[in-house]
Structure formats: C-alpha cells, structure tokens
Amino acid sequence: MCSNNIKHYRKEKGLRLTDLSLMTGISLGYLCHLENGGRRNPSYQIMKKISLSLNQDITTIFP
Numbered sequence: 089m090c091s092n093n094i095k096h097y098r099k100e101k102g103l104r105l106t107d108l109s110l111m112t113g114i115s116l117g118y119l120c121h122l123e124n125g126g127r128r129n130p131s132y133q134i135m136k137k138i139s140l141s142l143n144q145d146i147t148t149i150f151p
Contacts, residue, residue, distance in 0.1 A: 091125060091128060091150075091151075092122065092123070092149055092150050092151070093144075093148065093149050093150075093151070094108075094119070094122065094123045094138060094142070094149060095123050095124075097142040097144055097148075097149060098123075098142060101142060101143075103142075105119055105120060105123065108138070108141060108142075111141040112137040112138055112141050113137065114134060114137060114138070119138075122134075130150075135149065135150050
C-alpha cells in the first residue's frame with residue numbers, strides 16, 4: 089500500500105512519471121518505487137521537489 093499521494097496528484101495534473109522525473113531531476117526509477125510504496129521516507133529535499141512540481145503542500149503529498 090502506498091503511503092503518499094504522488095500518483096493521485098501527478099495524474100490530476102496530466103503528467104506522466106517521466107514528466108515528473110524531468111521536472112524534479114529525480115530518477116524515474118526512484119519516483120516509480122516511491123509512488124508505488126517500494127521506497128519510504130524520502131528526504132525533505134525530495135519531498136519538496138515533488139510537492140513543488142505538483143503545486144501541493146508537502147503534507148498533502150506525504151501525509
């Protein structure tokens with residue numbers, strides 16, 4: 089089970105995972121694992137990059 093809302097807000101914005109990777113500078117593989125719950129507890133910098141790219145507060149993406 090996923091502990092974040094990355095996929096929801098990414099799809100809401102009409103972005104592909106590749107788009108988010110390019111926007112954030114975070115590798116596609118890492119984002120995929122993070123989105124699907126394979127990786128947990130990303131650093132604050134990673135959470136900030138993703139949240140800013142999705143125009144959401146960090147606490148909205150990572151409750």
